[in-house]
Amino acid sequence: MSAAIGRRAFGGVVAAALVTVLAACGKKKPEVVPSASGVDPVVTVAAIDNRFEPASIEVKEGDAVRWVFKGVMEHDVVAEDGSFVSELQKTGEYVHVFTKAGEYPYDCSVHPEMTGVVTVK
Numbered sequence: 001m002s003a004a005i006g007r008r009a010f011g012g013v014v015a016a017a018l019v020t021v022l023a024a025c026g027k028k029k030p031e032v033v034p035s036a037s038g039v040d041p042v043v044t045v046a047a048i049d050n051r052f053e054p055a056s057i058e059v060k061e062g063d064a065v066r067w068v069f070k071g072v073m074e075h076d077v078v079a080e081d082g083s084f085v086s087e088l089q090k091t092g093e094y095v096h097v098f099t100k101a102g103e104y105p106y107d108c109s110v111h112p113e114m115t116g117v118v119t120v121k
């Protein structure tokens, strides 16, 4: 193996390590899923500084959930599975209709300590 090839291989290892570090310190926010409209939410969750209130809610299939943004800081709602993702916002609301039973953990992309879960029965 020549020295040149050796260097190239080393560069690849460094690049791979860098990607790993970047992935660990900032998971990329998934694409925003537009807020639902024309529905009547059964539960409202407040996004405040810095938590979701209430953090854990339970709804039925077909129910809509509304998040209202009331913080001084910007927050968002990001489902772990990407099924509901809001913009970063300080005011206004975000609505999502849950059509399938399951557990939907979510957090705020800028405050990892802000977590919540929607359980759909």
Ligand SMILES: [Cu+2]
Residues within 6 Å of the ligand: 050, 074, 075, 076, 108, 109, 110, 111, 114
């Ligand atoms: Cu936040």
